[in-house]
Amino acid sequence: MLALVLAAQFMALLDVFIVNVAAPTIGSDLHASGADLQLVIAGYTITYSVLMITGARLGDRLGHARVHLAGLALFTAASLACGLAQGADELIVFRLVQGAGSALMIPQVLSLIQRTFTGEGRARALGVYSAVLAVGAAAGQVLGGVLVDADLFGTGWRPVFLVNVPVGVVLLLLGPRVLPLGGAAERERSRGLDVPGLLLLGGAVSLLTVPLVLGQEEDWPLWSWLSLASSAVVFGLFCGYESRLARRGGAPLIAPRVLRHPGMGLSVLRILAAMAVNGGFLFALTLHVQGGLGYSALRAGLTFAPTAVVFGVVGLTWRRWPASWQRALIPAGFVVAALGVTGVGLSFHGGGEGGAGLYLAFAGVGTGLALGFGPTLTRALATVRPEDAADASGLLATVTQLGQLIGVAAFGTLFLNRLESLGSPQAYTSAEALLTCTLALAAAAAVGAVSGLVLRRR
Structure with missing residues (x-):
């Protein structure tokens, strides 16, 4: 299965x-x-x-x-x-x-x-x-x-x-x-389908997603900013409606107990941070190696292989690491990711193709993002009740996708704007833009670690 x-x-x-x-x-x-x-x-x-x-x-x-x-x-x-x-x-x-x-x-x-x-x-x-x-x-x-x-x-x-x-x-x-075609899910059919909630949340996500996807290419016209602002308004309406529905004893789109689940808010924040760094890193690096260095599509794709391999290995093995490490894995992962993306930017600096240090930096990115994402997701879902699986799964899957989009939009815009302001020659200026972008990515990863520690204390 x-x-x-x-x-x-x-x-x-x-x-x-x-x-x-x-x-x-x-x-x-x-x-x-x-x-x-x-x-x-x-x-x-x-x-x-x-x-x-x-x-x-x-x-x-x-x-x-x-x-x-x-x-x-x-x-x-x-x-x-x-x-x-x-x-x-x-x-x-x-x-x-x-x-x-x-x-x-x-x-x-x-x-x-x-x-x-x-x-x-x-x-x-x-x-x-x-x-x-x-x-x-x-x-x-x-x-x-x-x-x-x-x-x-x-x-x-x-x-x-x-x-x-x-x-x-x-x-x-x-x-x-x-696949289990019958059983547990059927017991949940008595729970109503919250159509108004679906429409409000779909509208909020649409108003957020469309300008994030299309805004950069269109040079961020007025409609894109109005759409982003409207998404916040519609999302506020969605939250208000869901709260009233729960108080009336209805079946809201996402059960309030899932949102109140210990650590769920922190998990959402960390998943957003990890996926934003991941999406922004892949996007900016693709633009640099294909546009700045002139790599073919195949060579550009192979450039990401070390990061993906290390991410996979760490994601499969972190649970077997010493128990004394487990509490520190997530914040440490964000710190390692910050160091890794900075190392990638420095390795390409000056328009070169990097050296041995580049592969160490790629390994750092893969390790850091795996530790920032994998344990966070596992711990968020580990204690969620089976009847709340759909709510938690839909919430975290949506957050994962939105994190990627936000990363591409924010850090991709930073890369492209920096590239445009620097002018030619292409390889050198693309490397400069990449370094600026990786420093911003490192800052985002650091915020993920620090904010997690602060929220945990609270």
């Missing part, structure tokens, strides 16, 4: 990154404008983020395994449609549908882990889950480069979507045999 749901998780995460390296080929083949390419890349992320909580709640109502398989079927069909698309408009629509499929499929992964495993088994399963997140991000860059460069049978960019189809079909055939 774990292998099946994590394979689906890996495939969906892969699709966030794999399309980036295929964008130039898609643009030339479909005569797509810059705005079209933007929506091809971002459309998936937008619907994925907006509908994540909805997917979690539907799993709670209809059965996590059933909704997972329904999302997998939708994702697989949309992947086929993307691979066969004959125009940019078609591709954009199918990418939106693909993101909706992921939003149905992915929240069920954590819920199924919560309901299936207990104790040390749950901790191990969550460790594998964390490792899959890191490997999927790097593998998307690498696999995208391989498929585009190979140009299989003259199909150009299409295999980056079509590769999902055979994998999805196999998982759909195996799913009914290994």
